[in-house]
Amino acid sequence: MSNEEFLNAIKKAIVEGNKEKAVELAQRAIAEKMDLNAVIEKGYIPGIQKVGQLWEEGEYFLPELITSAECMKAAMEIMQPELEKSQIQMRSAGTVVIGTVEGDIHDIGKNLVSSILSANGFDVVDLGADVKLETFIEKAEEVNADLICLSALLTTTMTGQKRLIELLKEKGLYGRYKVMVGGAPVNQKWADDIGADGYSENALTAVGAAKKLTAT
Amino acid sequence: MIQTHRPKLELLSNELIQKILEEAYIILENQGVYIENEEALNLFRESGMKVDKASQRVQITAQLVEDSLSSTPPSIKMHDRTGEIEYFLGGDDVHFDPGSSTVTIMDSETQQERKAVTNDLIRFTHLTDCLEFLHFQSTGIISTDVTESVSDSYRLYIGLLYSKKPIVTGTFRIEGFEPMHRMLVAVRGSEQKLAEKPLAIFDACPSPPLKWSNLTAQSLIDSARAGIPSELISMGMTGATSPITIAGTLVQHVVENLSGLVICQLAQRGSPVIFGGCPLSFDMRRGTTPIGAIETMMIDSAYVQIGKHLGLPTHSYMGMSDAKINDAQGGFETGIGVVLAALSGVNVISGAGILDFIRCQSLEKLVIDNEICGMAYRLIKGIDQRDDPIALGLFKHFTTDTQFLSLPHTRKWYREEYTFPRLIDRDPYDIWVSKGRKSITTRAKEEVENLLQKNPPSLPDKETQKSLREIMLSDARKNGMSSLPEIDYL
Numbered sequence: 001m002s003n004e005e006f007l008n009a010i011k012k013a014i015v016e017g018n019k020e021k022a023v024e025l026a027q028r029a030i031a032e033k034m035d036l037n038a039v040i041e042k043g044y045i046p047g048i049q050k051v052g053q054l055w056e057e058g059e060y061f062l063p064e065l066i067t068s069a070e071c072m073k074a075a076m077e078i079m080q081p082e083l084e085k086s087q088i089q090m091r092s093a094g095t096v097v098i099g100t101v102e103g104d105i106h107d108i109g110k111n112l113v114s115s116i117l118s119a120n121g122f123d124v125v126d127l128g129a130d131v132k133l134e135t136f137i138e139k140a141e142e143v144n145a146d147l148i149c150l151s152a153l154l155t156t157t158m159t160g161q162k163r164l165i166e167l168l169k170e171k172g173l174y175g176r177y178k179v180m181v182g183g184a185p186v187n188q189k190w191a192d193d194i195g196a197d198g199y200s201e202n203a204l205t206a207v208g209a210a211k212k213l214t215a216t
Numbered sequence: 217m218i219q220t221h222r223p224k225l226e227l228l229s230n231e232l233i234q235k236i237l238e239e240a241y242i243i244l245e246n247q248g249v250y251i252e253n254e255e256a257l258n259l260f261r262e263s264g265m266k267v268d269k270a271s272q273r274v275q276i277t278a279q280l281v282e283d284s285l286s287s288t289p290p291s292i293k294m295h296d297r298t299g300e301i302e303y304f305l306g307g308d309d310v311h312f313d314p315g316s317s318t319v320t321i322m323d324s325e326t327q328q329e330r331k332a333v334t335n336d337l338i339r340f341t342h343l344t345d346c347l348e349f350l351h352f353q354s355t356g357i358i359s360t361d362v363t364e365s366v367s368d369s370y371r372l373y374i375g376l377l378y379s380k381k382p383i384v385t386g387t388f389r390i391e392g393f394e395p396m397h398r399m400l401v402a403v404r405g406s407e408q409k410l411a412e413k414p415l416a417i418f419d420a421c422p423s424p425p426l427k428w429s430n431l432t433a434q435s436l437i438d439s440a441r442a443g444i445p446s447e448l449i450s451m452g453m454t455g456a457t458s459p460i461t462i463a464g465t466l467v468q469h470v471v472e473n474l475s476g477l478v479i480c481q482l483a484q485r486g487s488p489v490i491f492g493g494c495p496l497s498f499d500m501r502r503g504t505t506p507i508g509a510i511e512t513m514m515i516d517s518a519y520v521q522i523g524k525h526l527g528l529p530t531h532s533y534m535g536m537s538d539a540k541i542n543d544a545q546g547g548f549e550t551g552i553g554v555v556l557a558a559l560s561g562v563n564v565i566s567g568a569g570i571l572d573f574i575r576c577q578s579l580e581k582l583v584i585d586n587e588i589c590g591m592a593y594r595l596i597k598g599i600d601q602r603d604d605p606i607a608l609g610l611f612k613h614f615t616t617d618t619q620f621l622s623l624p625h626t627r628k629w630y631r632e633e634y635t636f637p638r639l640i641d642r643d644p645y646d647i648w649v650s651k652g653r654k655s656i657t658t659r660a661k662e663e664v665e666n667l668l669q670k671n672p673p674s675l676p677d678k679e680t681q682k683s684l685r686e687i688m689l690s691d692a693r694k695n696g697m698s699s700l701p702e703i704d705y706l
Contacts, residue, residue, distance in 0.1 A: 058501070061500035062500040062501070062503060063460075063500055108456050108457075109503060155319055156364065202503070
């Protein structure tokens with residue numbers, strides 16, 4: 001198989017949500033001592049970008065999005081240790097701490113954002129749902145995060161997003177971490193009002209927004 | 217006279233029902249369910265079930281389920297506030313109530329959503345009391361002018377003051393049960409009288425998949441011991457928190473509801489339980505949960521059919537729309553849902569007035585939906601033979617001049633056979649124009665004011681009002697409020 005065919009096979013595996021294939025090809029890339037960064041940038045990332053494009057076009061829906069993202073994650077998990085071994089730092093887009101705020105158990109959207117960010121090169125620490133505000137901050141400090149992402153699905157729990165930012169201010173940590181908020185009742189105006197750095201309407205715009213925030 | 221056939225919708229074959237039940241029993245026994253409530257876990261342990269304390273997981277045997285089903289009443293007699301009007305909750309009898317619990321109200325002037333306050337809650341309750349095809353009321357709206365922690369008791373307080381109808385409600389916090397129960401007892405006069413003539417139904421939702429939280433399990437236990445019917449509201453989102461296939465979601469629905477039913481029977485054998493739900497088909501494009509989707513309605517009808525098969529009173533959230541305004545979508549999603557629910561014989565049908573994924577109550581829609589419910593009632597009354605012979609006598613001496621308008625036979629039967637909706641437009645075109653070219657939403661808005669003004673609210677007697685107020689004030693004070701919102705309503 002030529003290099004081009006190999007990269008196309010990777011892209012196809014991601015677009016089709018074929019986890020076994022995505023993992024198999026990652027293992028082959030390692031076994032044959034290929035340039036892993038190139039394999040990721042020219043094979044896997046175009047794959048997930050195609051998925052994003054199909055979503056924008058209204059061809060792909062949530063199940064395709066999340067299964068393809070899971071493929072991406074699985075392949076990355078194979079290649080990550082190899083990259084670390086050969087001391088080639090995978091160009092991480094940034095470290096993200098994400099969770100659904102306390103009192104709120106909704107997590108499907110948050111899981112999607114988590115997977116997609118991970119698939120797009122972010123190191124994601126997913127704290128789950130019903131997460132205490134202090135826990136977000138503790139974890140962000142522990143992993144030296146670039147970005148804290150907060151999800152809230154209820155009008156009654158979105159105030160947790162506001163309180164987290166206040167908590168950061170109290171601890172003198174406001175500005176140390178970028179804060180992005182999301183969830184059904186959340187919008188740009190709310191994000192602006194509470195002093196969040198960013199807002200994202202869905203998992204795909206979250207990637208762009210997160211990249212913008214971690215680039216600065 | 218030939219017996220009138222009750223029109224009925226049945227989506228599942230008996231074979232499929234059996235298979236769904238079979239799998240539900242296997243899951244209950246092998247995988248079990250999570251129950252995050254100490255008391256419930258003890259009840260299971262005491263009845264010999266395998267309880268894993270660390271994971272709070274309970275495996276429930278088929279034998280216990282069967283035994284619990286055998287002690288659950290097949291019907292419930294709900295009563296209004298006076299105790300004199302009885303509503304039979306069983307068989308294929310159908311009772312509509314407004315959907316709950318919404319977070320916004322559709323402002324009558326602007327037709328836009330906004331947060332609700334006490335006055336809205338009173339208008340909503342009072343209006344429900346005036347609408348003849350809504351047999352029950354519900355604590356449909358959350359009032360934002362009281363502390364969040366008393367939202368549950370406060371909406372019940374207003375409900376008991378401004379409407380006589382039996383009330384569908386529920387707790388938002390474990391501590392909410394006590395003041396709410398006391399209010400109901402204050403109305404009835406004693407705990408025993410309340411158990412004998414239930415006035416309220418308490419909704420409890422398991423967390424999909426397969427879990428009863430501390431709050432909801434406690435609601436089941438407390439309600440069971442107080443003789444308050446628990447309405448089990450299994451609410452899987454297909455392909456997200458329940459299996460993607462409708463059949464798969466039905467299996468989960470049965471597991472969740474049966475486990476709740478067992479908790480009720482273990483807490484108090486013979487306690488009334490309603491097999492209900494609010495399952496949702498999850499929209500894979502928007503990530504939203506359409507209650508107006510035909511698939512959602514199919515799941516509703518199907519699990520109700522299973523509930524009836526198990527010999528239980530049933531409930532569902534049907535007859536609602538995801539539209540954000542009272543437009544055509546608002547109309548047809550609701551209409552289809554109401555008709556399917558009535559044909560399915562759902563005993564308690566929650567949904568009137570609802571827009572925007574159960575986020576919003578609209579008083580205009582409540583009035584419109586009342587008309588739809590009226591249509592549904594006529595539909596399920598069916599076609600009566602009426603006369604024996606049916607028509608032979610009418611045609612015996614017919615001539616070319618025969619007409620039916622002036623016949624005594626027509627005069628005798630027309631009011632029995634046909635309904636006379638108030639709000640639906642049947643005017644000839646020119647008259648509709650001369651009346652101002654009004655849409656049904658505009659006419660509904662006028663009808664809301666009309667009904668509220670023509671029918672003064674029926675409050676309980678002064679002594680009961682005082683008791684209710686004391687209980688509410690006490691709960692409010694315990695939660696940081698020094699007084700209740702001022703009520704200036706008439």
